[in-house]
Amino acid sequence: MAMKEYKGYLVDLDGTMYKGSKQIHGASEFVEYLESKNTPFLFLTNNSSKTVGQISEKLNNLGVKAKPDQVYTSSLATADYIRNEKEGARVFVIGEEGLSHAIKQEGLELVEDHADYVVIGIDRNINYEKFAKACLQVRSGATFISTNGDIAIPTERGMMPGNGALTSVISVSTGAEPIFVGKPEPLIMKRALKRLGFSEAEVLMVGDNYNTDIKAGMKAGIDTLMVETGLSSFDEIKDMEHQPTYKCDNLLQWLIH
Numbered sequence: 001m002a003m004k005e006y007k008g009y010l011v012d013l014d015g016t017m018y019k020g021s022k023q024i025h026g027a028s029e030f031v032e033y034l035e036s037k038n039t040p041f042l043f044l045t046n047n048s049s050k051t052v053g054q055i056s057e058k059l060n061n062l063g064v065k066a067k068p069d070q071v072y073t074s075s076l077a078t079a080d081y082i083r084n085e086k087e088g089a090r091v092f093v094i095g096e097e098g099l100s101h102a103i104k105q106e107g108l109e110l111v112e113d114h115a116d117y118v119v120i121g122i123d124r125n126i127n128y129e130k131f132a133k134a135c136l137q138v139r140s141g142a143t144f145i146s147t148n149g150d151i152a153i154p155t156e157r158g159m160m161p162g163n164g165a166l167t168s169v170i171s172v173s174t175g176a177e178p179i180f181v182g183k184p185e186p187l188i189m190k191r192a193l194k195r196l197g198f199s200e201a202e203v204l205m206v207g208d209n210y211n212t213d214i215k216a217g218m219k220a221g222i223d224t225l226m227v228e229t230g231l232s233s234f235d236e237i238k239d240m241e242h243q244p245t246y247k248c249d250n251l252l253q254w255l256i257h
Contacts, residue, residue: 003246003257008196009034009041010189010222012207013055015230016251017043020156023062024229026252031064033255041070044192044205046148046182046212048075048121048163049096074147074182075102075121077191081181082108082117082145090114092137094130094166095121099147113137120170120178121147122163131169138174148182150212154231183207184215189222206251210237214244227251 011017017027034041043066047055052071059066075095079102082089091108092115093100099121103110118134138144150162167178181187193203200221207213208230217224226244228234234247248254 004223006204006223007039007202008198008204009039010044010192010196010203010205010217011041012183012205012209012213012230013043013045013047013059014154015208016206016213016227017059017064018062019154019230021062023064024250026229026250026255028063028065030251030255031066035065040196040198042072042192042196043070044072044183044188046074046150046163046188048073048078048099048147048182049124050098051101052076052098054098072188072192072195073098073102074188075099077188078119078121078145078147078181079103079106079108080191081179081187082106082119085143086116089116091117091119092134092142093119093121094123094126094134095119095147096123096125115142117145118142118170119145119147120163120167122153123166126166131173134170135173138170138176144170144174144176144178146178146180148212149180149185150182183212184219186216186220189216189220193220193222204245206254208232210240210244217245218242225254227254 052068055071056066056068075098083106090111146167149164151164152159153162205217206225210232214224223245225246
């Protein structure tokens, strides 16, 4: 297949730019190539726990050049969505620093009760009382939002419970289905496109995970490039009805196309 030129890129992080605390081969060269062509891009991640400053710092420490405004997280997309729905909304948050920071940045109010919205992101200090407060407020009419539906996340220890698993506790208890923001849902994709300033046809989504990155591009009508440096393998997806637009073993292969 002939490979077209794209005006902008959306680039996954975990499994595409790095694995744990190690840069993936070719990641820095890929970013340097985009910079040399003055091609705008966003690092697009379902990670809601870190601020954009913390994520860009990690990338730079791993040798991948990144500025905070080049990072777009599920936390930012969640806060942006809520602000567009109701300015100054009262929000009860289960999550870590990245999510709380994004909510406050959008001028939303963090509260413990009488919330307009209940938002859950990954929280490695989760406890029964947090779940209880969330369930009570959802039952009282608060809109239920989850930053992403990842059931399990890869770590250096192995696959660990993801935010989708935490979200399911509230869903099962209340019977309420959340609004999911992160990949593969179109909500985060539409906001990332708006941030880049390009249409669906002008952007390429790059990632390693078929079920999040690649499906996100497909759902949003964006061409996709799948690399085999992270979670999904080409063999695993060979029988899928919908295939990525492009496949490369790694990002260096894409640079020499």
